[in-house]
Each structure stands twice: as C-alpha cells, then as structure tokens.
Amino acid sequence: MKDLSEFDVKGRRVLVRADLNVPLDGDAITDDGRIRASVPTIRELADKGARVVVCAHLGRPKGEPNPKYSLAPVAKRLGELLGAEVVFATDVVGESAQDVVKALQDGQVALLENLRFEPGEESKDDALRAAFAEKLAALAEVYVGDGFGAVHRKHASVYDVPLLLPHAAGRLVVAEVEVLKKLTDDLARPYAVVLGGAKVSDKLGVIGNLLTKVDRLLIGGGMAYTFLAAQGYEVGRSLLQKDQLDQVRGFLNEAAKRGVELVLPVDVLAATEFAEDAEYEVVDATAIPADRQGLDIGPRSRELFASKLADAGTVFWNGPMGVFEFEAFSGGTRAVAEALVQSEAFTVVGGGDSAAAVRKLGLPEDGFSHISTGGGASLEYLEGKTLPGLVALEA
Ligand code: 3PG
Ligand code: MG
Numbered sequence: 001m002k003d004l005s006e007f008d009v010k011g012r013r014v015l016v017r018a019d020l021n022v023p024l025d026g027d028a029i030t031d032d033g034r035i036r037a038s039v040p041t042i043r044e045l046a047d048k049g050a051r052v053v054v055c056a057h058l059g060r061p062k063g064e065p066n067p068k069y070s071l072a073p074v075a076k077r078l079g080e081l082l083g084a085e086v087v088f089a090t091d092v093v094g095e096s097a098q099d100v101v102k103a104l105q106d107g108q109v110a111l112l113e114n115l116r117f118e119p120g121e122e123s124k125d126d127a128l129r130a131a132f133a134e135k136l137a138a139l140a141e142v143y144v145g146d147g148f149g150a151v152h153r154k155h156a157s158v159y160d161v162p163l164l165l166p167h168a169a170g171r172l173v174v175a176e177v178e179v180l181k182k183l184t185d186d187l188a189r190p191y192a193v194v195l196g197g198a199k200v201s202d203k204l205g206v207i208g209n210l211l212t213k214v215d216r217l218l219i220g221g222g223m224a225y226t227f228l229a230a231q232g233y234e235v236g237r238s239l240l241q242k243d244q245l246d247q248v249r250g251f252l253n254e255a256a257k258r259g260v261e262l263v264l265p266v267d268v269l270a271a272t273e274f275a276e277d278a279e280y281e282v283v284d285a286t287a288i289p290a291d292r293q294g295l296d297i298g299p300r301s302r303e304l305f306a307s308k309l310a311d312a313g314t315v316f317w318n319g320p321m322g323v324f325e326f327e328a329f330s331g332g333t334r335a336v337a338e339a340l341v342q343s344e345a346f347t348v349v350g351g352g353d354s355a356a357a358v359r360k361l362g363l364p365e366d367g368f369s370h371i372s373t374g375g376g377a378s379l380e381y382l383e384g385k386t387l388p389g390l391v392a393l394e395a
Helices: 034-048 072-082 095-105 126-135 155-166 171-182 198-209 221-230 242-258 297-308 331-342 352-360 376-383 389-394
Strands: 011-019 053-057 087-090 108-110 142-145 168-170 191-195 216-219 261-263 267-271 280-284 291-299 314-318 345-348 371-373
Touching: 011 034, 011 155, 034 053, 034 171, 034 352, 072 087, 072 108, 087 095, 095 155, 108 297, 126 155, 142 155, 142 389, 155 389, 168 171, 168 371, 171 345, 171 371, 171 376, 171 389, 191 198, 191 297, 198 221, 198 242, 198 376, 216 221, 216 297, 221 242, 221 291, 242 261, 242 352, 261 297, 267 297, 291 297, 291 331, 314 331, 314 376, 331 345, 331 376, 345 352, 345 376
Parallel strands: 011 053, 011 142, 053 108, 087 108, 142 168, 191 216, 191 314, 216 261, 314 345, 345 371
Antiparallel strands: 267 280, 267 291
C-alpha cells in the first residue's frame, strides 16, 4: 500500500474518501471522533498545496437525496477543526460539485454531499457502480483512501474509484491496519471478543468466523436477545432477528463443540418502552416479560462480563451493551468499558458507536490500547476477510 508521501500533490486535485459517518441529533453532531480522526490526512494534503476534495457517507439514505442525512453540519465542523472554511457542494457529482471543485485553490478543502444520495455508490451492479465511479474520479487526479470505517464496503467511492486513479492510503487507514494486524498475528490469550450494538444482522455474520479464533465470546446489546430467543426464552418486545434464529442455534452448538466460552447476559433492564425515561425493572434474562423490552444488560451480567475480561490477554470490543445514549441504560456499556480500562490486556475498541460511548461516558481514551474508527471494518479485518477498500489501495 502506497502512502501519501509518495505523491507530489501540490496544485493537484486530490479526492479523499473519509469516513465522516458521525452520530447526529437533528443537525447537531453528538460525537465528532471520526471527523477528528480524518483531519491529519486532510490537513497534510492541504498544507502541501493540494486541492482537497473530500467525499464521505452519512447514515443509510438508500440512493436518494434526503436532507436528514446531509453532510452540511459535518462540513461546518470539519472547517472548525481545520481552522479554515470547508466549501460544501450540495450534490455529489452534479453541477454544484463540479463548480466547487473548479473554483478550489491550492490548499483549499471542499466536501461533497453524502455519497449515498447517489444510487451508483452502493449498487451491487458492477456497471452501475462503475458509471458513478467514473463521474467521481473525473473530479480529481489522485485518490486517497482514508475512510477506514467503510473499507469493508464494496462501494464505488471505496473500491471502484481507486482503480481509476493513482491512489494512496491515508494516514488513518495506515495506522488502523497497523494495530489490527497485531490482533491477527500471535496475540496474547485468552482472547475475548465482546459484541453488542444494534446492527444485528450485520454482525451475526462475523460470529461463525470469530468462533474459530477466540477463547471467549461475550454477547450483549441488541444481539443478545436473538441468542436468548434461540435458546427458547421469551424476549418480549426486545430487538429480535427472527429469521436468524436457526443460524444462532448453529453458533451455540459450534461454540460448545469448539470449547469457546459463549457468555450471554443473565439479567437485563426490561423497559416499558424505548425512551430515555422509560420505566424498567431488572429481570432474569430468561424471564423477560412479554410486554417489555431489554434496553441494557443488568447488574449481575455486568459483573459476569467484567470477570470474563479481567484475566484476558487480548480484548476486542465492538458495540454498546445497551442504549447508552439514555443515561438509565448506559450502565452495561460503562461496565464493559471500565473493565477494559482496568485490564492489562491489549484492548481494542472498534466501531463508531462504541468509540462514541467511551467518550460520552467520560472514560479516558488512553485507557485503551487502540480505539478504532471502524466497527464492521475492524471486525471483518479480524475475521481475515479481504476488504475491498484495502484490496483496491493495494492494487
Ligand atoms: C459505520 O458506521 O460502520 C461505517 O461508517 C460504515 O457504515 P455502514 O455500516 O452504513 O456501511
Ligand atoms: Mg458501525
């Protein structure tokens, strides 16, 4: 993988694919970690006199413009962090983008509107993706891949564009890959992985593979309820992936066969509704009332999880244990985060939400060996999968 230093970028238009997929509350950014992580590469290019065209996605708008997912607030924040205005294009490859790029001066930075407003970005049809990639590539002369959180996506801006332009990996991608490599080489055991979060169907896929690598797998968050249901327990109105129950039963058998310790919550906070001030009670994980939903792991589970992390040699954590954005349901996530801070293991936190949780809960970022900007991306890397965004940069 070439890095930035190999190109003379002065006066050239450089397209930077960043991951600026930050959590928003309306148009207020609630955690700017991914924007901050993208600054070094963008600043370095601007300082070298490049005309920097940043592109990124936000949320999952499914191929059409939707003001709810506009990157406009991100452009503003990026400008504040850079200490220089970031010119915002109100479309991705249309008139606005072309005008903005044409007017860029050496050392200036522009941000294009959300890539996923264009159906070509995520299309499974190679020809459609390639057609969009051509338009994106036409905006620049050099491509820099720095959106680590999206390198597992075979999307036009991640995979197809670098195949069309001279390309290099950005500083963030290089740094992330360096750390994650340590988790695939000879790692210190026991190796424990903690999984949680709400993108359940995304993550169920990785479990089969992880079972061949880990000593312990701790499951909390939205995913846990599908595991509890697969064991035949009532989960009430908790998040449930009904179509994946069989697959999860398979994982339970596989874990038993391989001697992997699969740790599930033993109690949960069962709430009357999905709300900050919802009423809740602590119930056994095997007895969630039919009219309630689990929004966090309970106190006994927190202790159990912490004990399974205390003597680990390596821990990878992806996904909050509950709805940490609501104070009342943040205790499980806090307990896991604190267990990692206290442990002497090599600890890696992966994922936008987990990283945001660490900061929101006020835990010291230097209490972890590494906080990755990629959740799905770091998981897939650890599984040993080939990541389209890295393949393209290596080509
Ligand atoms: C993420 O938030 O995990 C990355 O930005 C990728 O987003 P995606 O899961 O919607 O592809
Ligand atoms: Mg994620």
